[in-house]
Amino acid sequence: MSNPKHDKGEHYLTTPKAEPFLERLIFNNRAIILIAFFFLTLFLGYNAVKIQPDASFERMIPLEHPYIVNMLEYRDDLENLGNFVRIAVEVEEGDIFTQEYMETLKQITDEVFYLDGVDRSGLKSLWTSNVRWVEVTEQGFQGGTVIPDNYDGSRESLEQLRQNVLRSNEVGRLISDNFQSTIVYAPLYENNPETGEPLDYGEFSRQLEEKIRNKYEEQNPNIDIHIVGFAKKVGDLIEGIGSIAWFAGITIILTTLLLFGYSRCIKGTLVPVFTSIIAVFLQLGTLRLLGYGLDPYSVLVPFLVFAIGISHGVQIVNAMAVEAAKGFDSVTAARLAFRALYIPGMLALISDAFGFLTLIFIEIDVIRDLAVAAGIGVAFVILTNLVLHVLIMSYLGISKGGVRHVQNHGEKQDRKWRLLSYFAHPGVAPISLLIAVIGLGVGLYFKQDLKVGDLDQGAPELRADSRYNKDNAFIIENYSTSADVLVVMVKTEDEQCTQYNVLRAMDTLQWELQNTPGVQSSASLANVSKLVTKALNEGNWKWYEISRNQTIINASIREAPAGLINTNCDLTPVLVFLEDHKAETLETVTERVEEFASNYNTDEYRFLLGAGNAGVEAATNDVISSAKNMMLIFVYGVVASLCLLTFRSIRAVLCILIPLGLTSILAEAIMAVSGIGIKVATLPVIALGVGIGVDYGIYIYSKLEKFLLEGKPLQEAYFETLKSTGKAVIFTGITLGIGVVTWIFSPIKFQADMGLLLFFMFIWNMVGSIWLLPALARFLLRPDRMVAKARASK
Amino acid sequence: MDTRLMCKNLGAACLGLSMAMSASSVFALADIIEVPSRPTLLAPENLLTDADRAGGQIVAVGERGHIIFSEDEGESWEQAEVPVSVTLTGVDFGTEQHGWAVGHSGVVLHSSDAGESWEIQLTGIRAMELVIESRQEQIEEMEQRIEEAPEEEVADLEWALDDLIFSLQNLESDLDIGPVNPLLDVWFENESHGFVVGAYGMFLRTTDGGETWRDWSPRVDNPTGFHLNSITQITGGGLVIVGEAGQIFVSVDGGDSWEKRESPYEGSLFGAIGTGQVNEILAFGLRGNMLLSTDLGETWKMVPNEAGATLNDGVVADDGRITLVGNGGTVLMSTDGGESFRAYSRDDREGVMDVVPVSGTSLVIVGEGGVKHTDARGKSL
Numbered sequence A: 001m002s003n004p005k006h007d008k009g010e011h012y013l014t015t016p017k018a019e020p021f022l023e024r025l026i027f028n029n030r031a032i033i034l035i036a037f038f039f040l041t042l043f044l045g046y047n048a049v050k051i052q053p054d055a056s057f058e059r060m061i062p063l064e065h066p067y068i069v070n071m072l073e074y075r076d077d078l079e080n081l082g083n084f085v086r087i088a089v090e091v092e093e094g095d096i097f098t099q100e101y102m103e104t105l106k107q108i109t110d111e112v113f114y115l116d117g118v119d120r121s122g123l124k125s126l127w128t129s130n131v132r133w134v135e136v137t138e139q140g141f142q143g144g145t146v147i148p149d150n151y152d153g154s155r156e157s158l159e160q161l162r163q164n165v166l167r168s169n170e171v172g173r174l175i176s177d178n179f180q181s182t183i184v185y186a187p188l189y190e191n192n193p194e195t196g197e198p199l200d201y202g203e204f205s206r207q208l209e210e211k212i213r214n215k216y217e218e219q220n221p222n223i224d225i226h227i228v229g230f231a232k233k234v235g236d237l238i239e240g241i242g243s244i245a246w247f248a249g250i251t252i253i254l255t256t257l258l259l260f261g262y263s264r265c266i267k268g269t270l271v272p273v274f275t276s277i278i279a280v281f282l283q284l285g286t287l288r289l290l291g292y293g294l295d296p297y298s299v300l301v302p303f304l305v306f307a308i309g310i311s312h313g314v315q316i317v318n319a320m321a322v323e324a325a326k327g328f329d330s331v332t333a334a335r336l337a338f339r340a341l342y343i344p345g346m347l348a349l350i351s352d353a354f355g356f357l358t359l360i361f362i363e364i365d366v367i368r369d370l371a372v373a374a375g376i377g378v379a380f381v382i383l384t385n386l387v388l389h390v391l392i393m394s395y396l397g398i399s400k401g402g403v404r405h406v407q408n409h410g411e412k413q414d415r416k417w418r419l420l421s422y423f424a425h426p427g428v429a430p431i432s433l434l435i436a437v438i439g440l441g442v443g444l445y446f447k448q449d450l451k452v453g454d455l456d457q458g459a460p461e462l463r464a465d466s467r468y469n470k471d472n473a474f475i476i477e478n479y480s481t482s483a484d485v486l487v488v489m490v491k492t493e494d495e496q497c498t499q500y501n502v503l504r505a506m507d508t509l510q511w512e513l514q515n516t517p518g519v520q521s522s523a524s525l526a527n528v529s530k531l532v533t534k535a536l537n538e539g540n541w542k543w544y545e546i547s548r549n550q551t552i553i554n555a556s557i558r559e560a561p562a563g564l565i566n567t568n569c570d571l572t573p574v575l576v577f578l579e580d581h582k583a584e585t586l587e588t589v590t591e592r593v594e595e596f597a598s599n600y601n602t603d604e605y606r607f608l609l610g611a612g613n614a615g616v617e618a619a620t621n622d623v624i625s626s627a628k629n630m631m632l633i634f635v636y637g638v639v640a641s642l643c644l645l646t647f648r649s650i651r652a653v654l655c656i657l658i659p660l661g662l663t664s665i666l667a668e669a670i671m672a673v674s675g676i677g678i679k680v681a682t683l684p685v686i687a688l689g690v691g692i693g694v695d696y697g698i699y700i701y702s703k704l705e706k707f708l709l710e711g712k713p714l715q716e717a718y719f720e721t722l723k724s725t726g727k728a729v730i731f732t733g734i735t736l737g738i739g740v741v742t743w744i745f746s747p748i749k750f751q752a753d754m755g756l757l758l759f760f761m762f763i764w765n766m767v768g769s770i771w772l773l774p775a776l777a778r779f780l781l782r783p784d785r786m787v788a789k790a791r792a793s794k
Numbered sequence B: 001m002d003t004r005l006m007c008k009n010l011g012a013a014c015l016g017l018s019m020a021m022s023a024s025s026v027f028a029l030a031d032i033i034e035v036p037s038r039p040t041l042l043a044p045e046n047l048l049t050d051a052d053r054a055g056g057q058i059v060a061v062g063e064r065g066h067i068i069f070s071e072d073e074g075e076s077w078e079q080a081e082v083p084v085s086v087t088l089t090g091v092d093f094g095t096e097q098h099g100w101a102v103g104h105s106g107v108v109l110h111s112s113d114a115g116e117s118w119e120i121q122l123t124g125i126r127a128m129e130l131v132i133e134s135r136q137e138q139i140e141e142m143e144q145r146i147e148e149a150p151e152e153e154v155a156d157l158e159w160a161l162d163d164l165i166f167s168l169q170n171l172e173s174d175l176d177i178g179p180v181n182p183l184l185d186v187w188f189e190n191e192s193h194g195f196v197v198g199a200y201g202m203f204l205r206t207t208d209g210g211e212t213w214r215d216w217s218p219r220v221d222n223p224t225g226f227h228l229n230s231i232t233q234i235t236g237g238g239l240v241i242v243g244e245a246g247q248i249f250v251s252v253d254g255g256d257s258w259e260k261r262e263s264p265y266e267g268s269l270f271g272a273i274g275t276g277q278v279n280e281i282l283a284f285g286l287r288g289n290m291l292l293s294t295d296l297g298e299t300w301k302m303v304p305n306e307a308g309a310t311l312n313d314g315v316v317a318d319d320g321r322i323t324l325v326g327n328g329g330t331v332l333m334s335t336d337g338g339e340s341f342r343a344y345s346r347d348d349r350e351g352v353m354d355v356v357p358v359s360g361t362s363l364v365i366v367g368e369g370g371v372k373h374t375d376a377r378g379k380s381l
Helices: A021-028 A030-049 A066-073 A075-082 A099-113 A155-167 A201-219 A230-242 A244-263 A266-289 A298-325 A330-361 A365-396 A400-407 A411-424 A428-447 A467-478 A500-514 A525-536 A550-556 A583-600 A612-647 A650-673 A682-709 A714-745 A749-780 A783-793 B002-009 B011-021 B124-148 B151-177
Strands: A084-091 A132-137 A140-145 A181-187 A223-229 A484-492 A519-523 A571-578 A605-611 B048-054 B057-062 B067-070 B088-093 B099-103 B108-111 B119-122 B183-188 B194-198 B203-206 B228-233 B239-243 B247-251 B259-261 B269-274 B281-285 B290-293 B311-316 B322-326 B330-334 B342-345 B352-357 B363-367 B370-374
Touching (some): A066 A075, A066 A484, A066 A605, A066 A612, A084 A201, A084 A230, A099 A181, A132 A155, A201 A230, A230 A467, A244 A266, A298 A682, A330 A612, A365 A682, A411 A428, A411 A749, A428 A650, A428 A749, A484 A583, A484 A612, A500 A525, A500 A605, A583 A605, A650 A682, B057 B088, B057 B363, B099 B194, B281 B311, B281 B322, B311 B330, B330 B352
Parallel strands (some): B048 B352, B088 B183, B183 B228, B228 B269, B269 B311, B311 B352
Antiparallel strands (some): A132 A140, A484 A605, A519 A571, B088 B099, B228 B239, B311 B322, B363 B370
16 A cells, blocks of 8 residues: 555655656656566466465474474484374274275275375285284284184174274274274375375375275265375365465455446556556566465465555556546546656555565564565566556546546535544544553453464364364374374484483483373383383283393384384484474473473483474474564564654654554454464464555555644544545555455465454554544644644745 | 393393493483382373282382372372382282382382382392392302212203303393393282292392392292292282293292192293182183182192183182283183183273272272272273
8 A cells, every 4th residue: 555645745755746767768668668568477477377386394384493403304214203194984884893894995995005105015904914913822922914814704704803903902093992983094105215206295185085085985875084194184285275266266356346436447447457467477477486386375475466456556546537537638647647656656565565574584484485475576566556557547548437436526425524534523532542442451351362373173274174174083082193293303323212221211201291281192112112022021011111121122122113213223203192282282391391301311312302293383383472572573663663754753653553553452362362373374464464554544644744734623634634545545445355355265274364364454454544543643643833843844 | 032031142242232321421310210200190090010908008009110009999099109210010018007019120119108108128239139149159059069969960960050050140141231120029928028029030038027138039949030920828828929931839838948839831820819718729821821729739720711811910809709800901700719700801901900809899900001990890980
């Protein structure tokens, strides 16, 4: 949006009355510039179309945080740990011990075996040979596959299967406690071992849907399939980005209708929409050339760019209509509009960019990408809006209907503004202030519950009622498993990761953590060693202890799961399963680990945080909570300086910033009440909301001041302000709001959160500037002195 | 089993590793027998291996040095102060106040306040030193005997001497690693006389309430060093030790001398109890195998049952009911003095290590999942 000086804004800036150089440059080469735009759009548009969805995990995490540094350093060693999918095949009626169910399960197992990306050697299901039952006998161990060798689907062999399942130690892991579902567990290759190509999560997830879920649910109506795992989640996220196309379409249609309602001119409607869309294409094309993809966060930026483009385009259309109404031809009207708007427009847009720039200080790539994308977008809006838009309009002109609409400043319109101008009335202003103070109190009260991080169960990126989260809930309910895992890495010298002291220390830490609120259970080599030592001693629980004898330890972990020992045996993880991923839980647990590490780390072993989804979230929360205040100070500092620079009055700054501050506090209260935490997605919203929201205040205030300096009393000055700019401000607020409101329906939870908050901030900032600003002006401004000062300076 | 032989044979290698391990900084964790058990609310929900009555209290021991006691028949539990964090394997009260607990790293703990607080009396290092001294004496004695023995006996005696020397070497290399071996059970007659048994044939006796201990293993015929899993007293006063690979030893003179009994079952036995009838022994172990003797172990008969899983321990209630518990949630009950048993399989299928009858016919069981209150069959209340 814009600055004070849009229409005839000679007041603050020494806008030259004569043709400025830029104007001559542009208007003397109209055709060439349009052709240049045509080719630029063709080139960048071509790139824009080819831009790829990019849900790169690394860009969403704070790469400089020590936890993440550790995690990435040992990433190859931890590779086998987390990347798998679990496919639960649930029987709707009856239990799993039927011929029909076992047949379907067998087919599914075979189908999963042949999916690209599955590490076939690690595939587990009742039908794979690595799922066994074991029994201690006088001669040693005896065992076999859970599926009896002579399985033929008969009642006897199903009964044998039931016996084997009970003996197998897999109940709660591969078989649900109620025997109504079993899991097909498929570890995945991060990179294809043959081609070296990275796993295509989107494709893999689609295959799971088509070849597994849809196919077998259709084939056997008595089963339900539930799929969870990082790959599935990322696949669903990528899928979710796809629905953006719909939102884009709806947004464009809504905006077009709104714009027509505003301008009553087809050309004045379609051209801003067209040029704004071109700005989006230019932005996307540039991003692609710079090597960026569209991640679920930066995909928001085109919507913002479009909305900003429209709201500034409106100023041009409006200015041209005003000039055209004076009788100028379209080229002259366009010239005059340009002359009036190019400096303030540019300045306003650059001020928007400041809001985005504050995001660069947050050490998380997606947020920085967002800042870059938004910055590029705003840069292109300057070009398309102030050059392309004006030039096209100079050819097309404003329609008669549009001109008439401008001329129609009827009685009705004025009555409306007259009514609103009472916000500046000495009787109404205190009431407004009182309401604002109450609002502030309410906001501050609810804001206390504001939390850092993700608060919902399951995969926080997706909605609670999404297919993925329902599947996740099913698996958590029926199996002994947690979705929130913190991985503590234990670093030793080469070949030392299984030493008694190392295992002992891990075991001690684990017990410390299991006694920490929020921790469900934990697992490491120490558990494996104790359990197998017990098993090697004829299954006698009295032997459940880590042996001091290294040879026994080595024997006990010979068949430990691959993820628990790396190739060099210099790294072994402790997996801590948490009850949830609330920030408090993460903080308590990571603090315990850090305390333990600082007390007991030796030359022999070092405990390092932290991988796993919980480790990443803990690091992210850490960065977010320390960045939050800095960002707020910075963004408010920037807009305050900008206002101070422009208006040279602390009182003016207060008039403009107080409504913004109220909005920020109310937005945080809304977050607290609706369970939205401060996280990667919502932190940028605060900066965007303030950065863009300040324009309304500046716009209103500048007009107000102008009319005050003309000697009008406050309410009268405010009436004039509303008459000339009120409509534009309201329109801009609504345009920006509509630009993001469709996001509330995104299948991706954090996009919905962003949409909701931005919508609120855009609309409420607009309301604040129209309603609260005049009330504040009533108390803060001293019109007499302002007039005196202005005279003096002349 | 081969793993431990491996380390016995590769003593030097094990020693090397242990030397490398000991090079840790001053901030390192203290040894597990020097770290007091952490106070925790989780003790009653984690592995417990044995339980006993101490007057009106029930005392149970388990992993991480947990000892918990209940003054209200198992309704609520408190955690005792314990100076070690090792897995404890056995507990026995010689009187209402005086009790002993044993566990890994060869620890023996003593309580004189019915189980509320414990002090350490013996560790594996001291225990091994005792046994090493004892072996050295045995070796000297044996060498003496070989010198004096008639020609035809020398070969046999030299075999025995080799066994002793081999045992000594193993002990010495174990000692270099540390207190590697666990004690597995304890029995005290009163506040002064008692025995502990353990892995690799460890068998010690005290006559002064645990102040001093003597290696008692020469008194049992166990040259291979099979694990001794359990020691108990049966009705009539006889003492019974059962162990690995069907080992059964019986003493009728309060433990001064022991006789080996032939077992009809070659698998490991994990426990033995009296049936309430004089000189009757019920021994049990791997895969639900159960043997009954009515003549102090001279003759045995197998008791058929449906358990199938390893049986760990048992108890005779005042009304004569016998309850045995085992792995996989197995609870067996006999109302005919151990002639026949009815099996119950608990839903949680967790291993049960011991059982204590409480008020009425209900039971307190301890095991893999901590302590549970059950009805007479073993079903959770």
